[in-house]
Every structure is written in C-alpha cells, then in structure tokens.
Amino acid sequence: MAVIMARRRALCTNARYALGAMIILPNVSLANPADARGIAEMSRDYVEYGLGWSWTPSRVLKAIRDDSTNVAVVREPGAVLGFGIMRYGEQKAHLVLLAVRPTQRQRGLGAVLLGWLEKSAATAGIERVQLEARADNPVAVAFYRDQGYAEAGTVRGYYRGEVDALRLEKSLWKVTGAR
Numbered sequence: 001m002a003v004i005m006a007r008r009r010a011l012c013t014n015a016r017y018a019l020g021a022m023i024i025l026p027n028v029s030l031a032n033p034a035d036a037r038g039i040a041e042m043s044r045d046y047v048e049y050g051l052g053w054s055w056t057p058s059r060v061l062k063a064i065r066d067d068s069t070n071v072a073v074v075r076e077p078g079a080v081l082g083f084g085i086m087r088y089g090e091q092k093a094h095l096v097l098l099a100v101r102p103t104q105r106q107r108g109l110g111a112v113l114l115g116w117l118e119k120s121a122a123t124a125g126i127e128r129v130q131l132e133a134r135a136d137n138p139v140a141v142a143f144y145r146d147q148g149y150a151e152a153g154t155v156r157g158y159y160r161g162e163v164d165a166l167r168l169e170k171s172l173w174k175v176t177g178a179r
C-alpha cells in the first residue's frame with residue numbers, strides 16, 4: 001500500500017547550519033524489537049503513572065511490527081531518550097503515546113519526534129492528527145498547543161475510568177486563500 005510505504009521513509013535531517021554554526025539535531029529512527037522494553041518502561045513511568053501498566057513490552061512490540069503504526073525513537077547508545085507511537089488510518093492519524101525521559105526534556109526532543117511522525121503522516125496524504133492528553137498534565141497539554149494542536153473536547157474517564165483526557169487535533173493540510 002502506497003500510504004504505508006510513504007510513511008515508512010525517513011524524513012529527518014541530522015544536521016543544519018545556522019549563521020555558520022552547525023546545529024546537531026537528534027536522529028529519529030523507527031524502533032526495533034530491542035527497544036520495546038525501554039519504550040514500555042518509559043510509558044509506564046512517564047505516561048501511565050498511577051494507572052497501572054497498559055503498554056507492556058509485548059504490546060509495544062506488536063506496535064513496532066504493525067504496518068499501520070510507526071514507533072519512532074531518539075536514542076543514544078544503550079538507551080532510548082524519547083519515543084512516539086502513531087497509528088495511521090486513511091484520513092487521520094492517532095498519536096497514541098509520546099514521552100521523553102525527564103533528564104532529556106527541554107531539549108526539543110519531543111517536538112522533533114512529533115514533527116517526524118507528522119511529516120510521515122503528511123507524506124502519506126493524511127489530513128489530520130488526533131491525540132488524547134491527560135487532563136491532569138498541564139505541561140503536556142501546553143506542549144501540544146505549542147505544536148499547533150487545538151482542543152477538540154474532553155473525554156471523561158478516558159484513562160481507565162479514573163483520569164479525564166483532553167482530545168486535541170491538528171490539521172496537516174495547509175489552507176490557502178483563493179485569489
């Protein structure tokens with residue numbers, strides 16, 4: 001399927017030059033099976049805290065192997081620093097999870113991961129991305145708003161019937177005015 005092939009292409013740049021200085025951008029790549037445990041543990045510790053463990057290593061491994069899902073990572077030798085999981089449909093994509101290790105935050109890794117996943121979706125012709133963010137996590141909600149996401153509603157008890165979610169979405173298609 002052309003959509004799947006298009007979204008599997010690497011779409012990141014490793015280095016850029018600004019005013020003569022080289023800026024090193026983190027390398028985003030697709031996760032491999034060896035990353036599943038680290039991704040699952042990050043999900044448990046940084047996303048699912050207080051709710052039990054839903055994204056276990058076997059569930060992450062299933063996502064890694066799923067042709068309709070990208071599991072993207074930024075890593076350094078021996079450790080995943082951040083990850084994002086996005087599932088693709090025909091017209092919309094769903095950001096399932098996104099996390100960055102607390103010691104690596106405020107470096108732009110989350111924005112780079114999200115941008116990579118969004119570019120993959122746009123390349124595949126997908127119109128918009130939707131996600132849910134914990135309503136009790138204002139830092140995450142602010143992050144997504146800063147990335148261009150708008151609130152589309154509240155889902156009561158979305159997380160195991162205990163925590164509400166804010167549904168956010170972003171159009172990937174640029175709208176231009178006719179002249």
